[in-house]
Structures are given as structure tokens and as C-alpha cells.
Amino acid sequence: MIKKFFHQFASPKSYFAIANKFVKPFLAFFFLLYIGALVWGLFFTPPDAVQGDSYRIIYMHVPASFMAQILFVVMAITSAVFLIWKLKLAAYVSKSIAPIGAIVTFFALFSGSIWGIPTWGTWWQWDARITSTLILFIMYLGLISLHASFENKDKADKFFSVLVLIGVVNIPIIKKSVDWWSTLHQSASITLTSKPAIDPVMLYPLMFSIVSFIGLIFGLVILSSQNEILKREKYKSWVKNI
Amino acid sequence: MHFLEAQNISYKINDRNILRSITFNIGFGELVKISGRNGSGKTTLLKIIIGLTEQTKGSLTRKSEEKICFLGHKSGLKNYLTVRENLLIHGLKINSLNLGLLEKLNLKRHIDNSVGTLSFGQQKKLSLIRILNAKERIIILDEPFVGLDEESKNILREFMDSIKKENRTLIFTSHIDLEDNYREIKIDE
Amino acid sequence: MNRNLLFIEGFKLFKRSRAWVGPVLVFLLIIISFPLTLDINSDNPPQIYLSFIWISTLLVTMLGTELIFSEDFEDGTLEQYAVNNKLIEIVFYKILVHWVLIGIPLAFVAFLFILSLNISIHISSIALLCLVISNLIFINFFSLGNALSLKKGSILGLLITIPFLIPVLIVLGKITTSTLLGLSLVGHLSLLVGVMILVASFIPFIISFILRTHLE
Structure with a gap:
């Protein structure tokens, strides 16, 4: 019973219909919110005591670095759902996350690089966090090219999901080992457990930018998964009627 | 007694129908030919029968735990090994029976040549020797007649008759009309 | 364990000599060209050579496993193994055979190379291990x-x-540093062995799942 209900609810068709209703206002809302957070951060916060104005890129860099990892975890969850319950919708979502994850990760690297020039005096440092982010970026690219290399997309979904799961098990290991290898980077500015080391004047817009960026990216994931559904289920009658 | 019962089997790739609602039963002592034109899903149906592929819809019940001898259209022969070595890695002994078969199929003089130097037809004959050695009760072959000359086809037909007599089963695909009377499962719509 | 199947896998790889002699020769060529692009003198820290060895064996083992499954997939052999539920066994055997015929010879060639650079036998044997x-x-x-x-x-x-x-590369790097500093290696080496056992016992199951999906 439950399984049947689940399958009906999570069918690409009903998902598409529901998503279609709210995805555009949802995206617009978070987009404006993100712009608002950036304006707040860039123009209405005081400069940093040490880094001056250059620190302001934090409002772009931190949300992107955060999402780069979160997206992989989300992708692992949807992949596991696909492999265990054979829900095609989950595979479509997984597949749509990969390119977005790659772009976000690239953006994190790029913004970090720009930030590095005034702060460290170099655009690249072989330190732990940058290196693991670069590895993450390569993993996203590997997943994308793996999926693209199969004509039989049903099989591609399975291989993709297996690789995502192997990847998600390995990411903490890679991170730990890279940390062990070397670390220069300042440790994370915000943690859930301890008192934040950053001034509230800067913290609030930062939180704001993170939350709105999460919303924005999830909106994009939904939009692109809708696209994927249209592409993959083009033989179904309900798609032909759209 | 049926050892295989298939009910309304369908199969899709990329949401495109390959097989549409096929129903059949197979029992021991039968020679079953699965026929259909190229691309109609014969190989897919074989793969569903042996359990490599799972049907998208419908049910398939296997009531037998018997081992299956399966030979796909890809032969499993190694080009870089000689005929003798190829027989050995597939668990066949070079005994008088197989030497006799090699002789009969005109392959004996090639026994120490590598399979890569043989023609397509000769390679098919070599695969035929593997089929003739099958001890399993259920034998499944993909396009066994393709590439064989008349003489080898006759050897294969004789083998099929003996299968039937021994109450074993042989399931095979073919896209050409064979004059013989096999039980036929047609999968063209 | 099915000795017969293991023997067949070994025989198949052995007969395809290009597949295992080739990588070793390529490795030898890389090794020969390395000193030519570098002034060999005793001032060079041994790390350079060891790091070069880790990376080049990594790439050469990749070359050596290029056909590990694709050949049997192409010619239908895997299909036949899968029908008889022998896939997982075959995966283990294939990996084992490739290790014996490619992995271990590479390690010995590297060992000789390191010795040839007047690096102590102690360090060379650790590298070999x-x-x-x-x-x-x-x-x-x-x-x-x-x-x-x-x-x-x-x-x-x-x-x-x-x-x-x-x-794994990072662990190898750490081992290099510790060896040269004369620190204890027990921790690092047992970590490496632990990883090996984990990897060698789990990866084959994932591989056999993947191969089955290919054969669908």
C-alpha cells in the first residue's frame, strides 16, 4: 500500500505537475533574496579590520563552497533511493544535480582564487581545502562524462548512482587525508557548535546569503530535473501532450 | 511439465518498447525456436529467460534449478589462443570424441593455429563443438545456424534431435525460416 | 576457490603477453627517461625519485588493467560466466592475476631503479613493500x-x-617522509595494509554488480 502510494506520488508525471506550479515563483523569490543578501553584504557592512574590503567576496565564496558539498550529499541520497526503490524520478534528480554541482564547485574555486590574491598574495595555494574542492570538482566532471558515455540511459543511471555512492563514502576519507597532508587555510568561520568567530554585523548577511543561495540552487535543480524528465520520458503520452 | 512460464512479458529501453506482452511456457523435451526479424528483441528475450535481464513488466517463473548452457552470438573464443587452447579454457578435453568432431568439421589441421587466423565460418564451427559437448539439460543458443555451412547445420540438427530424445530442452533464436518443424515463439507484433 | 578458473584466467593473461610485458616495458622506458630530464647528483633529495615512482606506477597499472574486463565483455566470455553465477569469482581471480603478473613485477623494477640511485637498501625495500x-x-x-x-x-x-x-598517494607520501626522517613506519604501513584488505574485499563485489548491469 505505502509503496504503491509512494510510487504514485513520486511518479515523474505528478512531480512535474507539482514542480511546474511553484518552481518559477520559488526561483524568482530566492534569486531576489540572494541579490538582496549580496547588496547588503557588499554595501551595507563595515570593512574587515584585517582584510579590508576584499573579504566581501565571502558572501559569494562561502555559500558556494557549502553548496558544493551539500549537493553531492543530496545526490547521494537520491542515488541511494534510486538504487534501493528503483524510483526513476530519483535518478533524474541525481543526474540533474551533477552539472549544477560542477558549476557551483567551480564558482567556489574561482571566487576563492580571487579572494586569495589580496589575502594570501597568490591565486592558488596547495592547501587542504582548496585541493579537496578541486578533487570534488573533478569528481563531478567524472560523473557527468560517465552518464554521457552511455546510450542506454537506464544503465547510465545505475552506473552513475553507484559511482555517486562510492564517491560519497570516499569524500570524507579524501578530505581527512588531504587535511593530514597539509593545512594552511583558516578553519571554518561558522560552526554549529561553537560560538562564531565572525562579527554579527558580517554574520547576518552571510547567513542570509547562504540561505538564499541554497534556495536558489534547489530551485535550479528542480527546474533542470523537469527538463530531464521531458527528455527521458518523451515517449510517454503525457509528455507528448505538453 | 513446464519448467518455465512467462506471462505477458514486456521490456523497454529508454522508455521505448522492445518486447510487448509475450506469453509462453516451455517444458522438457522441447525444441523451441524464437523467431522474429532483426531488432525484434529475440536476444533480449533469451537474456530474460536466462535471468541476465529483468523484464519491465509481466512475470517469469522458473521451476527448475537446472544449470543452463548458454551461448550468445558472441562466441567467447579468444583470438590469441590456438584452437586447442580455446577448447581447454572452455573445459573441453582433447579426447577422441572432440578430435573426431574437429576432423569432421575440417578443423583438425588448424588445431595449433590461433583462432584469429580462422575464418568466421570456421570459428562458428569451433563454437559448434562447444555446443555438442553440452551436458546441461537446458541449452540456450543465440542464432546457432548463422555462418554454418550445410554440413555443420546437419550436425547441429542431429544434435537437436538427440536433445529431444533425451528429454532435454533447447531454446534458440533465428531470424531465418528453417524448413524444420520446431515449436515456434513469434515475437513480431 | 576454483583453481581451474583461476588457472584459466592466469593462462589467458599470460598468453596475451603484450598485456603484461607491455606495461612493464613502458615503465622501464619512463624510468630511463626520468634521469635524463634531471641532473643526477647526490644532492637531490630521494623524495623526488620516490614521488616519481609512486605516480608512474599509478599510471602504468592503469595501462595494465585497460582490458581487464572489456576483452571478456566484447567476446561474450563474461556473459557465459554470469549465466553460471561465476562473475564475482572471476572478478577476484582477474584482479589477483593482474596483480601477480603486472603489479608485482612493476614493484620489482621500481625497486631496482631506486637501488640504482644509491639509495639505501633499507629505503628501497620499504618502497618495494x-x-x-x-x-x-x-x-x-x-x-x-x-x-x-x-x-x-x-x-x-x-x-x-x-x-x-x-x-593512498597521500599515505605513500607520508611513508616517504617518515622513512627519510627515520621515524617509525608501523602505523603508516598497517594503514596501507588495512586499506588494501578493505579495498580488495569490497571493490570486487561492486565491480560484479556493475558488470551484471552491463550484461543486461
Whole structure:
């Protein structure tokens, strides 16, 4: 019973219909919110005591670095759902996350690089966090090219999901080992457990930018998964009627 | 007694129908030919029968735990090994029976040549020797007649008759009309 | 354990001599060209050579496992194994055979190279031990890459597997440093062995799942 209900609810068709209703206002809302957070951060916060104005890129860099990892975890969850319950919708979502994850990760690297020039005096440092982010970026690219290399997309979904799961098990290991290898980077500015080391004047817009960026990216994931559904289920009658 | 019962089997790739609602039963002592034109899903149906592929819809019940001898259209022969070595890695002994078969199929003089130097037809004959050695009760072959000359086809037909007599089963695909009377499962719509 | 199948896998690889002599020769060529691009003198820190050895064996084991499954997939052999539920067994045997015929010889060639640079026998033997272990890990992961990217070429396989091998490279790097500083290696080596055991016992199951999906 439950399984049947689940399958009906999570069918690409009903998902598409529901998503279609709210995805555009949802995206617009978070987009404006993100712009608002950036304006707040860039123009209405005081400069940093040490880094001056250059620190302001934090409002772009931190949300992107955060999402780069979160997206992989989300992708692992949807992949596991696909492999265990054979829900095609989950595979479509997984597949749509990969390119977005790659772009976000690239953006994190790029913004970090720009930030590095005034702060460290170099655009690249072989330190732990940058290196693991670069590895993450390569993993996203590997997943994308793996999926693209199969004509039989049903099989591609399975291989993709297996690789995502192997990847998600390995990411903490890679991170730990890279940390062990070397670390220069300042440790994370915000943690859930301890008192934040950053001034509230800067913290609030930062939180704001993170939350709105999460919303924005999830909106994009939904939009692109809708696209994927249209592409993959083009033989179904309900798609032909759209 | 049926050892295989298939009910309304369908199969899709990329949401495109390959097989549409096929129903059949197979029992021991039968020679079953699965026929259909190229691309109609014969190989897919074989793969569903042996359990490599799972049907998208419908049910398939296997009531037998018997081992299956399966030979796909890809032969499993190694080009870089000689005929003798190829027989050995597939668990066949070079005994008088197989030497006799090699002789009969005109392959004996090639026994120490590598399979890569043989023609397509000769390679098919070599695969035929593997089929003739099958001890399993259920034998499944993909396009066994393709590439064989008349003489080898006759050897294969004789083998099929003996299968039937021994109450074993042989399931095979073919896209050409064979004059013989096999039980036929047609999968063209 | 099915000795017969193991023997057949070994025989198949042995007969395809290009597949195992080739990588060793390539490795030898890389090794010969390395000193030519570098002024060999005793001032060079041994790290340079060891790091070069780790990376080049990594790439050469990749070359050596390029056909580990794709050949049997192409000619239908895997299909026949799968029908008789022998896939998982075959995966183990293939990896084992590749380790014995490619992984271990590479380690010995590297050992001779390191010795030839007047690096102490102590350091060279540690490197040999590490290579024997790490090559099995590399082969497992590259086999996984080969299984995923069957007949799609090795670049894709490399792209998806190298990230997973980075921790192993880091451990090898740590071992290098500790050896040269004369620190205890017990911790690092047992870590490496632990990784090897984990990898060698789990990856084959994933591979056999992947191969089954290919055969659908």
C-alpha cells in the first residue's frame, strides 16, 4: 500500500505537475533574496579590520563552497533511493544535480582564487581545502562524462548512482587525508557548535546569503530535473501532450 | 511439465518498447525456436529467460534449478589462443570424441593455429563443438545456424534431435525460416 | 576457490603477453627517461625519485588493467560466466592475476631503479613493500574504472578513479617522509595494509554488480 502510494506520488508525471506550479515563483523569490543578501553584504557592512574590503567576496565564496558539498550529499541520497526503490524520478534528480554541482564547485574555486590574491598574495595555494574542492570538482566532471558515455540511459543511471555512492563514502576519507597532508587555510568561520568567530554585523548577511543561495540552487535543480524528465520520458503520452 | 512460464512479458529501453506482452511456457523435451526479424528483441528475450535481464513488466517463473548452457552470438573464443587452447579454457578435453568432431568439421589441421587466423565460418564451427559437448539439460543458443555451412547445420540438427530424445530442452533464436518443424515463439507484433 | 578458473584466467593473461610485458616495458622506458630530464647528483633529495615512482606506477597499472574486463565483455566470455553465477569469482581471480603478473613485477623494477640511485637498501625495500601493497589497491580501483567505462576508453576510467586513489598517494607520501626522517613506519604501513584488505574485499563485489548491469 505505502509503496504503491509512494510510487504514485513520486511518479515523474505528478512531480512535474507539482514542480511546474511553484518552481518559477520559488526561483524568482530566492534569486531576489540572494541579490538582496549580496547588496547588503557588499554595501551595507563595515570593512574587515584585517582584510579590508576584499573579504566581501565571502558572501559569494562561502555559500558556494557549502553548496558544493551539500549537493553531492543530496545526490547521494537520491542515488541511494534510486538504487534501493528503483524510483526513476530519483535518478533524474541525481543526474540533474551533477552539472549544477560542477558549476557551483567551480564558482567556489574561482571566487576563492580571487579572494586569495589580496589575502594570501597568490591565486592558488596547495592547501587542504582548496585541493579537496578541486578533487570534488573533478569528481563531478567524472560523473557527468560517465552518464554521457552511455546510450542506454537506464544503465547510465545505475552506473552513475553507484559511482555517486562510492564517491560519497570516499569524500570524507579524501578530505581527512588531504587535511593530514597539509593545512594552511583558516578553519571554518561558522560552526554549529561553537560560538562564531565572525562579527554579527558580517554574520547576518552571510547567513542570509547562504540561505538564499541554497534556495536558489534547489530551485535550479528542480527546474533542470523537469527538463530531464521531458527528455527521458518523451515517449510517454503525457509528455507528448505538453 | 513446464519448467518455465512467462506471462505477458514486456521490456523497454529508454522508455521505448522492445518486447510487448509475450506469453509462453516451455517444458522438457522441447525444441523451441524464437523467431522474429532483426531488432525484434529475440536476444533480449533469451537474456530474460536466462535471468541476465529483468523484464519491465509481466512475470517469469522458473521451476527448475537446472544449470543452463548458454551461448550468445558472441562466441567467447579468444583470438590469441590456438584452437586447442580455446577448447581447454572452455573445459573441453582433447579426447577422441572432440578430435573426431574437429576432423569432421575440417578443423583438425588448424588445431595449433590461433583462432584469429580462422575464418568466421570456421570459428562458428569451433563454437559448434562447444555446443555438442553440452551436458546441461537446458541449452540456450543465440542464432546457432548463422555462418554454418550445410554440413555443420546437419550436425547441429542431429544434435537437436538427440536433445529431444533425451528429454532435454533447447531454446534458440533465428531470424531465418528453417524448413524444420520446431515449436515456434513469434515475437513480431 | 576454483583453481581451474583461476588457472584459466592466469593462462589467458599470460598468453596475451603484450598485456603484461607491455606495461612493464613502458615503465622501464619512463624510468630511463626520468634521469635524463634531471641532473643526477647526490644532492637531490630521494623524495623526488620516490614521488616519481609512486605516480608512474599509478599510471602504468592503469595501462595494465585497460582490458581487464572489456576483452571478456566484447567476446561474450563474461556473459557465459554470469549465466553460471561465476562473475564475482572471476572478478577476484582477474584482479589477483593482474596483480601477480603486472603489479608485482612493476614493484620489482621500481625497486631496482631506486637501488640504482644509491639509495639505501633499507629505503628501497620499504618502497618495494609499499608498491606491492599499493599496486593491488590501484589495480582494484582501475578495474572498477574499467568496469564502469567498458569500451569507452581509459580516459574516462582514469577520470573517475584517480580521485579515490588520492588518499593512498597521500599515505605513500607520508611513508616517504617518515622513512627519510627515520621515524617509525608501523602505523603508516598497517594503514596501507588495512586499506588494501578493505579495498580488495569490497571493490570486487561492486565491480560484479556493475558488470551484471552491463550484461543486461
